[in-house]
Ligand SMILES: [Fe+2]
């Protein structure tokens with residue numbers, strides 16, 4: 001998969017599949033008790049599913065992450081000084097860059113929908129925060145193992161549920177009227193954001209990716225504090241006092257420390273101890289995470305900026321979309337036109353906010369790369385076709 005093909009329907013499906021593989025390695029229990037969901041619980045964790053997943057996983061990982069091998073090139077001789085210079089420059093570049101996603105939310109004509117589209121993406125990690133990190137707590141790798149644990153216990157609120165970062169995220173979601181259960185907004189995850197989350201599962205599951213993980217994690221922890229401080233401002237401007245910003249505020253504070261700890265107590269000591277190979281891998285991790293972050297930002301920005309409109313234009317054939325099926329979303333592989341021949345339809349393109357309703361003789365254009373779901377009205381005739389060149 002090459003970089004420009006990243007945001008597509010197969011990319012969405014592959015990333016969803018990978019997310020299920022990885023998450024079946026962690027425990028999820030329904031917050032209202034197991035009783036009503038025991039069958040689903042047993043099904044999700046059954047041995048046969050795990051075996052099938054294990055067989056398919058390497059292939060799907062190659063499909064999703066294979067492009068990183070050529071997109072990120074790390075060459076030359078690296079020592080700890082070069083690593084320090086590199087990570088410092090990467091952090092500085094990122095923290096001093098402008099924040100187009102936050103600006104787009106503030107300037108959106110529908111800022112809540114835009115903000116909530118972002119919160120739904122953040123929920124991928126936010127509601128299970130530090131699960132990937134927990135995958136490297138075991139084993140024996142010296143003083144750095146204990147340094148990693150120090151960061152981990154902060155993420156877990158020092159064993160206090162109310163202070164756990166995932167609890168703070170759930171409160172953020174509730175305060176803006178969003179659902180706080182993992183994967184409630186499953187259909188509205190953008191492929192690039194699932195991929196960013198999957199990356200951290202991948203590199204913490206594979207022991208030989210450990211140094212990449214440390215590179216990527218250290219880079220992120222060291223850039224989080226100012227980004228989360230900026231998020232508080234943006235979300236305050238959208239929701240006023242109603243929003244519970246403790247999730248952002250906590251990161252604006254604690255990641256000042258985590259950034260320093262991850263760079264100076266983990267990254268650099270590991271480089272000194274384990275040498276050129278480890279250093280090169282850590283640099284690769286930094287660059288892979290930067291690249292995935294850029295792709296995620298572009299994808300989210302495009303989703304936020306997209307304002308679908310119904311126009312009076314009849315469809316010209318195309319694939320019929322049958323009413324009554326289960327709700328599903330997909331990513332447009334090409335510029336696409338959804339047309340109502342008879343009856344009506346709804347177009348969904350964000351986790352919250354009303355869908356766009358359009359009727360007979362009307363159509364909506366979905367630009368390439370955008371995530372959407374169509375619900376045809378009962379008894380309606382709705383079609384999907386490729387947009388003709390130069391139409392809108
Ligand atoms: Fe955190």
Ligand SMILES: [Fe+2]
Pocket residue numbers: 155221254255258
């Ligand atoms: Fe942190």
